[in-house]
Amino acid sequence: MTPTRFPQSGLAPTALYEEMEAARANDVDWRRGRVALYVHYAGEDVLEVAKEAYRRFFSENGLGLKAFPSLRKFEEDIIAWTADLLGAGPDATGVVTSGGTESIFLAMKTARDWARVERPQVKQPEVVAPVSAHPAFDKAAHYLCMRVRRIPVGADFRADVPAMAAAITPDTVMLVGSAPSFPYGVIEGIPALGALARERGLWLHVDACVGGFLAPFVRRLGYPIPPFDFSVQGVRSMSADLHKYGFTAKGASVLLLAEQSLRPFLTFEFDNWPRGKYAVATFAGSRPGGAIAAAWAVMRYLGVEGYLRLAKSIMETRDRLVREIGAIPGLYIVGAPDLSVLGVGGRGLDIFAVAEELGRRGWFVSTMTDPPGIHLGMLTLAHVAHAGEYVRDLAASAEAVRAQNLQARSREASYGV
Ligand SMILES: Cc1ncc(COP(=O)(O)O)c(C=O)c1O
Structure with missing residues (x-):
C-alpha cells in the first residue's frame, strides 16, 4: 500500500475526471479487442442503454423492494424471462445476484440446507464436480463448510460422468456440470448428469454463468447445442450471468431454482435483534438498484432478436x-x-x-x-x-x-x- 493521506480538500469535477482518465492510461484497450476476458461488449448502443438505466436507478437499493416496486418489477421480469429462456417451468423461482460467484454460492447454500432436511444422515456435505468447474465452487465450499471433489474430465474435456458417479459418497449432496466450462468452452453431458442425480437423489447444479444468455441463441442459429437447461430432468438450479453474455453492467447474475418449494432453503431469515425481521435471498444485503435496472433495460432493449444478432x-x-x-x-x-x-x-x-x-x-x-x-x-x-x-x-x-x-x-x- 502506498501511504497517502485522506485528501484534505475536495477536487473539482473537471480536475477529478482528468485524474481518473490519467489513471487508466495503462489499462488494456478492450474496445480494440485486446483482451478476451473481463469485458462483455455488445456495441455502443447497448452500452448507452445500460449506462442510462444504471444512472437512473443509481441511488435505489435492491434490499428495499417494498420501497422500490420498480426494482421488484425489474427483478421479477428478469427472473421470468431467464426462466423462459432456460426451459424452467412455471413453478421456478430465482434471484438477481451480484455475479456468477454469488449465484454459485447461493446454489450451494440452498443445496446444503435442502440436504439438511432431505438427507439428515449427511455429515460433511460434498459436491462432485468436473475439474474444469469454476473456482467459485471451492470458494463457496470454503465459506459453507462443504467439500468439493474435483474429478478429471474425459478425453473430450467434458465431465466424465462414470468417474463422477464413482466419486459419490454418502456425504455427496450436489453434482455440478458447466455450460460451458471456462477452461475448455465445452458444455457437459447434462442429460447423463441429470440421470445420475435422479438415480442417486442428488442436487444437480448447471453452471451456465458463461452460456446462459448465449447458448439458447446460438442453438436458434442452428449450431448443435446439446440439452443443458431445465428441460433436462434432474436439474435443480442454474446460474446464468447477466454481466457476461447478457451484456449488462457488472454486478448482475441470475440464480434459478427449479421449484418454489426450494426457496426457503435459499432465503436467510433473522429476527433476534431490536430492528425486526430481516429476510433476504442474496448473500449481499444492499444491492445496487442500477445493476438490476440496467439488466432489465438491456434485456428489454435487445429482446430475442437483438441477442440473436449479437x-x-x-x-x-x-x-x-x-x-x-x-x-x-x-x-x-x-x-x-x-x-x-x-x-x-x-x-x-x-x-x-x-x-x-x-x-x-x-x-x-x-x-x-x-x-x-x-x-x-x-x-x-x-x-x-x-x-x-x-x-x-x-x-x-x-x-x-x-x-x-x-x-x-x-x-x-x-x-x-
Ligand atoms: C463458468 C463460470 N462460472 C462462474 C464464473 C464466476 O463468475 P463471476 O466472475 O461473475 O463471479 C465464471 C467467470 O468467468 C465462469 O466462467
Whole structure:
C-alpha cells in the first residue's frame, strides 16, 4: 500500500475526471479487442442503454423492494424471462445476484440446507464436480463448510460422468456440470448428469454463468447445442450471468431454482435483534438498484432478436478464429468448444513463449495450464473487427518462437489475480 493521506480538500469535477482518465492510461484497450476476458461488449448502443438505466436507478437499493416496486418489477421480469429462456417451468423461482460467484454460492447454500432436511444422515456435505468447474465452487465450499471433489474430465474435456458417479459418497449432496466450462468452452453431458442425480437423489447444479444468455441463441442459429437447461430432468438450479453474455453492467447474475418449494432453503431469515425481521435471498444485503435496472433495460432493449444478432456475430468470429488459428503451423484449438471460449495449444512450440510474443505485440494474453495454452476467454463484439489482426499477430508470434527457438520466461497462468 502506498501511504497517502485522506485528501484534505475536495477536487473539482473537471480536475477529478482528468485524474481518473490519467489513471487508466495503462489499462488494456478492450474496445480494440485486446483482451478476451473481463469485458462483455455488445456495441455502443447497448452500452448507452445500460449506462442510462444504471444512472437512473443509481441511488435505489435492491434490499428495499417494498420501497422500490420498480426494482421488484425489474427483478421479477428478469427472473421470468431467464426462466423462459432456460426451459424452467412455471413453478421456478430465482434471484438477481451480484455475479456468477454469488449465484454459485447461493446454489450451494440452498443445496446444503435442502440436504439438511432431505438427507439428515449427511455429515460433511460434498459436491462432485468436473475439474474444469469454476473456482467459485471451492470458494463457496470454503465459506459453507462443504467439500468439493474435483474429478478429471474425459478425453473430450467434458465431465466424465462414470468417474463422477464413482466419486459419490454418502456425504455427496450436489453434482455440478458447466455450460460451458471456462477452461475448455465445452458444455457437459447434462442429460447423463441429470440421470445420475435422479438415480442417486442428488442436487444437480448447471453452471451456465458463461452460456446462459448465449447458448439458447446460438442453438436458434442452428449450431448443435446439446440439452443443458431445465428441460433436462434432474436439474435443480442454474446460474446464468447477466454481466457476461447478457451484456449488462457488472454486478448482475441470475440464480434459478427449479421449484418454489426450494426457496426457503435459499432465503436467510433473522429476527433476534431490536430492528425486526430481516429476510433476504442474496448473500449481499444492499444491492445496487442500477445493476438490476440496467439488466432489465438491456434485456428489454435487445429482446430475442437483438441477442440473436449479437450471437450470430460472435459465433461467426469464433468460427473464423477456429479456422484460421487451426491453420497456423504449430497451433491447434483445444477440444471442440461449443461456444465462444477457445483454448489454443502448441505442437512442437513453446506456447507460453508464443503468449509472451503476442503480449509484446500489444495483446493482453491469458494462458491455461492443462493442456498448456493461450486462453481466449470470452469473445464479444469487441473482437469482431480485430480478429484478423489477432490471427496475424498470433501467426507472427508462433513464427518468431519457431525461428528463434524462444523459451518462455514464465509458465504461470492466472485469472482474477
Ligand atoms: C463458468 C463460470 N462460472 C462462474 C464464473 C464466476 O463468475 P463471476 O466472475 O461473475 O463471479 C465464471 C467467470 O468467468 C465462469 O466462467
